[in-house]
Amino acid sequence: MHKKLRLGMIGGGQGAFIGGVHRIAAQIDGMYELVCGAFSSNPEKSKASGELLGLAPDRVYTSYKELFAQEQQLPEEERVQVISIVTPNHVHFEPAKLALESGFDVILDKPMTFSLEEALALRKVVEQTGKLFCLTHTYTGYPMVKEARQIVASGKLGKIRKVYVEYPQGWLSTFKEGIENKDLKQASWRTDPSQSGIAGAMGDIGTHAFNLAEYVSGLEVTKLCADINIVVEGRQLDDDGAVLLKFDNGASGVLFATQIAAGEENNIKVRVYGEHAGLEWQQADANSLQLKWLDQPTEIYRTGGIYTSSYAQHNTRTPAGHPEGYLEAFANLYRNFALCVQAREAGEQPKPEWLDFPGMEEGVRGMAFIEQVIASGKSDKKWTDFTTKTI
Secondary structure (H helix, E strand, O other): OOOOEEEEEEOOOOOOHHHHHHHHHHHOOOOEEEEEEEOOOOHHHHHHHHHHOOOOHHHEOOOHHHHHHHHOOOOOOOOOOEEEEOOOHHHOHHHHHHHHHOOOEEEEOOOOOOOHHHHHHHHHHHHHHOOOEEEOOHHHHOHHHHHHHHHHHHOOOOOEEEEEEEEEOOOOOOOOOOOOOOOOHHHHHHOOHHHHOOOOHHHHHHHHHHHHHHHHHOOOEEEEEEEEEOOOOOOOOOOEEEEEEEEOOOOEEEEEEEOOOOOOOOOOEEEEEEOOEEEEEEHHHOOEEEEEEOOOOOEEEEOOOOOOOHHHHHOOOOOOOOOOOHHHHHHHHHHHHHHHHHHHHOOOOOOOOOOOOOOHHHHHHHHHHHHHHHHHHHOOOOOEEOOOOOO
8 A cells, every 4th residue: 555645735825726626636536645835925825725724834834945945854754745836837947946856756737837948947857856747738637538649549540631629718808917806816927928928828728739739649740830819908918829730740730729719618629630530529528539430430439438448447537427527637647647656666667557647748848839839920931840949
């Protein structure tokens, strides 16, 4: 029996949406225990958040620097093991770097950093420390997304020709920046270049779409051509965009991400077409995966089906017909990461299914996507070569 991993959290205090999601995801499988945190840059808010979570007062810190310094002084059997970072984008790099250098494994919310330059620097830190790193691209955690990836990898579709991926939202259809409402507070930082970085919609949800396209297709983008827009008057960052893609096998693709599609929620969707068949998955019907044949009826794969791959089955918790959604997909990332940490501690080799979570390379490619999409959107040049090197 493995003991629970001791988890610490940076950010995610009172009123923060994503912090609660991370905590729920960590708890679903009973593999983590939240033992400490620095939940806000406001010391009083951090302390109040820790009290609400039932943590010991001396394990609730006023800053992440204090957390790392104090936790390192504790006996090994008591100190935190894994750090979850759920802060705005501009507070990703430094706490992640310090956590790794302090000897802790890291789970980091996406996008990975504020810039590609920071992403490349963080990759070096992971290589130097040998610690484990997970980036929470949630949608790769769905069982049917994993099944889609395995079907493509099996060759059933034939050579991949076309990839479509979309992420439409409508919550920023009007100017919400600066509204002091706990449900809308994130609108301010997500549209603020000093906190979010150079991209708005493309950084927030476009990176999810990009990651999903590469994950399911098993291909890598080599060129892109972007149209980037600021639709709502007064907004500083993009809230809408579309991107033409070229992949390393010659396939082409289309990605669109928008936050001004009135009435839309979070129905991220991916379609991949090969010579013999195509497949389609969307979050609005997350338990279903359509396999569309050229010359025979469409097949519908369902979460929990005994015919699914080991990757889908490993990430399925309930019997067929019981919906598994966003929180369970998020939890799959936490569980697979925990299994790999425990395997390392036991001197064992993790199973391939356990290693199937986004990490450093996905993070670097995501930051490269952001920078090159924005650059392409501003350029008159039709196509831009995709590279993970800084210009």
